[in-house]
Amino acid sequence: MSAAAHYAALAELHPLDHRYLVNQGNALWLADLPAAAHEVYLHASALDPDCLVARRGLASCLRDLNRFEEALTLHQQLEGLLEHSSPDGLANLWAQSQVLIGLERYGEAFQRMLWRRSWETGPLEPSWDPLAKRLTLTTEQGFGDSLQFARFLLPLQQRRLAADRLGGVQLLVEPALVDLLREGLSWLVNPPEVLPSANGSELARVPTNALSLLELPGALGLEQLPEIRADGSYLYSPRWNSRPPDLGAARGLLRVGVVSAAGRPAADPFCQREFDKRSLPMAILWRLVYELRARGAQIHDLQYGPEATRHRALGLDPMPSGPGLTGFAAAARQAAGLDLVISVDTAMAHLMGAIGRSCWVLLPWSADPRWLRRGDGCPWYPRLRLFRQPRPGDWHGALDQLLGCFTPIRFAQDRSP
Incomplete structure (x- = not known):
């Protein structure tokens, strides 16, 4: 909170400079005070309506205040203002996808998660075809995201099985997940080969020749969550x-x-x-x-x-x-x-x-x-x-x-x- 107080004092000394208010809002948001940060970002936006950092801060606060619809509107506005391939543009796209998940608009969320790669590296390569002879999948973000999105391996394997594509899917994951996923996916008729990622326990950028688990539902064109086992599991042993x-x-x-x-x-x-x-x-x-x-x-x-x-x-x-x-x-x-x-x-x-x-x-x-x-x-x-x-x-x-x-x-x- 000392940082927020410091920037508040500077804002009082420079009442027409929105930048001090933006920094104050950032400090309040990092202290998990989204309601207070929201008011400060609003003040900064009133001083400079073109400040994109303040708008991004407002969107984050609205999400934390459970006002998902308003947050989505701001993210959509920012999508048209930020350079798509810039770090800010990609971060905004990710944040937008998460708000869409909160609104249960899964198809739109999955497509935006897939767009991150195409915006950053260009059009999808042929090797990204879910029915390609060989397909490499990998994890990103944290363990929770990897476990959450492992469910989308089920529709992938079903689609490949229907097309007589047996084998050919390699899944690279952190070492702590290898044994779990090997055992938990072995019940599938056509399970992937699970291997430890070369970068060990550290998360790195997804290789250009691989598809992230977070991008998989978008690549499959899914609009809803896939069906899972009757007992509520998709990792089974x-x-x-x-x-x-x-x-x-x-x-x-x-x-x-x-x-x-x-x-x-x-x-x-x-x-x-x-x-x-x-x-x-x-x-x-x-x-x-x-x-x-x-x-x-x-x-x-x-x-x-x-x-x-x-x-x-x-x-x-x-x-x-x-x-x-x-x-x-x-x-x-x-x-x-x-x-x-x-x-x-x-x-x-x-x-x-x-x-x-x-x-x-x-x-x-x-x-x-x-x-x-x-x-x-x-x-x-x-x-x-x-x-x-x-x-x-x-x-x-x-x-x-x-x-x-x-x-x-x-x-x-x-x-x-």
């Missing part, structure tokens, strides 16, 4: 997807896995913002575990990465963690032995949705558009149940909703097929 024995219920305990922190903190200001917004504060984590235990739950620690120390710092031991989470396949196997996973918006929630396991997701008020704006369900993952902050920053309100549903009878109804 008997080790993950079979219903666990009710050992916890027999002992009077429900086995609940907890993931309380999201993303990669401090990688850059945006990542820090998303981490802070999506992760449970320590006081909320303490209340969640304390009250779940009071309701007969045995807590299992599923937190991974440096933030696993949060649980230890609160003295929440013992929280059994099993063999350790060395990759997403290990996480799937561990979740298969639990009755429920409770997670914030991070890759674990996407993993549970992809393998069709019961997962309750705690969301901030200004959630990512993929979770829509309201309701406790999600079209992407039928086995996930969403608990939203009723107002910005109100984790206690979201937790009240979740705990109100955590009784033996209502829980059994929720996890039934």
Whole structure:
């Protein structure tokens, strides 16, 4: 907030210079104060109606205020003003696609996700044909996006199978995803070959001869989400997807896995913002575990990465963690032995949705558009149940909703097929 105060003071000294207000708005938005940032960006736009940075800031604020239609209008206006192949033009196109997903206008969203590549590198090459003899697919963005868009491998393989194209699809992914996707896609008649990407765990630009999973639905010309398995999964293994024995219920305990922190903190200001917004504060984590235990739950620690120390710092031991989470396949196997996973918006929630396991997701008020704006369900993952902050920053309100549903009878109804 010190940066916002600094720019506010400069704006007072230079009342006709919109640039200080734009910087103040940027600082407020990064502090997850979209309503305050919105007012500052409006003031900057009034001083200079041609300032595209202020318009982009307004669009971001409107999205975070769940005003998707207004955000989309601004993004569409910016599309006609920004150079398509510029970083700002590509970023605006991506942001527009995400708002369209929030509005469930999937066909338009998928085409804009595909346009990013053509705007940046030129027309699609013949090797991008989904029915080409050989096709290379790869991941981009984060683990959650990769798991979410892996569902589009199903219609791709169905289309290739109908055209007698057996084999020929290579999927390059981060090492942590290799075992999961190899096992989880093996049920397909014509599964892709899953290999670790050459760049290791770091995400890089998609090779020019490859198609990103995020671009795949646009390349397939899809207008809606594809059908998945009846159990809600599209990554399937008997080790993950079979219903666990009710050992916890027999002992009077429900086995609940907890993931309380999201993303990669401090990688850059945006990542820090998303981490802070999506992760449970320590006081909320303490209340969640304390009250779940009071309701007969045995807590299992599923937190991974440096933030696993949060649980230890609160003295929440013992929280059994099993063999350790060395990759997403290990996480799937561990979740298969639990009755429920409770997670914030991070890759674990996407993993549970992809393998069709019961997962309750705690969301901030200004959630990512993929979770829509309201309701406790999600079209992407039928086995996930969403608990939203009723107002910005109100984790206690979201937790009240979740705990109100955590009784033996209502829980059994929720996890039934």
